[in-house]
Amino acid sequence: MKIALIQHRATADRAANVRRGLAALEEAAAAGADLVVYPELAFTPFFPQHRGGPAARAWAEPVPGPTTGAFQEAARRLGVVVVLNLYERDGDHAYDTSPVIDADGRLLGRTRMMHITQYEGFYEQDYYTPGDTGAPVYETAAGRIGVAICYDRHYPEYLRALALGGADLVVVPQAGAxxxxxxxxxxxELQVAAFQNGFFMALANRVGAEDVLTFAGGSFVVDPAGRVLARAPFGEEAILYADVDLRQCAASPARQLFLRHRRPDRYTGGAVRAAPEGQGGDVPYRQADSQAR
Incomplete structure (x- = not known):
């Protein structure tokens, strides 16, 4: 399978951004791509760099909606799987969302970002409702694909859920400055995650200077052994291509060993420390603290 990661900048002209995104899809399909992935908020400025206000929802749109519709038609015509990322409006809520479109143009579903950060330049809690879609894995014409939107990649339990769901590839729409x-x-981070979970990972980053942040680019693809297979340049627009063989996942250490030897029934949490002198074995923190008192 050939992956194409679209490393583009975005302006305040949403319609022009969508047109450029569609042109990139045409170019990637002509180059033989089976799957095309876009960065976080690919068709709008990265508005969470500013504190949110009443006008914030102006950037949000429904899913399905005009952007997904345009890419569904193009995906069907070109026979390419597409993973987008946009600001979704759903009733009184708004989400950082990745719609997943199959090669026949069907909207297979959407992944909403689960974990929402809040710090200078990334005031995302001002805009996003925490996602409610869980960790879906999509059966696409290009293979079994999961999505970890930007901040979600920091959570090993989320990535493990995608592995247990059968993902052979996890794509990461990113806004990394x-x-x-x-x-x-x-x-x-992604090299370790790919190795521990036995899947490929592909991170598509945005690029370009905006009001507060300058996005770095440097999109890349990692295999289930944790090796970086391909990397886009930093600081410039590009389409990164990588040929991957998803059959490698089955032979990975994670599939052959790590996932088979899990003991989830024993992962009960609670730290331990050495027992007080004269007592045998480790003592849970709560018990040890009680004894100390």
């Missing part, structure tokens, strides 16, 4: 985290940590 220059200097946001220590250099190399994004790659290391």
């Amino acid at each position: 220059v200097g946001e985290w220590p250099e190399g940590i994004y790659e290391a």
Whole structure:
């Protein structure tokens, strides 16, 4: 399977951004892509860089809606699977959402970002309701695909849920800024996650200078052994292509060993520390504290 990650900047002109996104889809399909993935909020400015207000919902749209409809038609015509990311409005709530479109143009579903951050430049709790879709895995023409939207990639339990759901590839629509985290940590984080869970991971980052943030680019693809297979340039628009063989997942250490040897019935939580002198075995913190008192 050939993956294409669209590393683009976005302006305040949503219609122009969508047109550029559709042109990138045409280009990727002509290059033989089976799956095309877009970065976080691919067709709008990254508005969470500012505190939210009453006008924030102006960027939100329904799913299905005009953007998904345009890409559904293109996906059907081109025979390509598409993963988008946009600001979804649903009644009184709004979500950071990735619609997943199959190669026949069907909207298979949507993943809503589960974990919502809040700090300078990323005031996302001002805009987003925490997602309620869980960790779905989509059976697409390109394979079994899960989505971890930006901040969700930091949560091992979420990525493990995608692995247990049968994902062979997890795509990450991302809005990662220059200097946001220590250099190399994004790659290391996904390399470890791919190795521990036995799937490919593909991170599509946005790029470009906006009001507060400058987005870094550097989109990349990791295999189930934790190796970086392909990387886009930093600081410039690009389409990153990577050929992946999803059959490698079955032979990965995670599928052959780690997932088979899990003991979820024993993961009850609660830290332990060494028993007081003269007592045998470890003592849970709560018990040890009680004895100390």
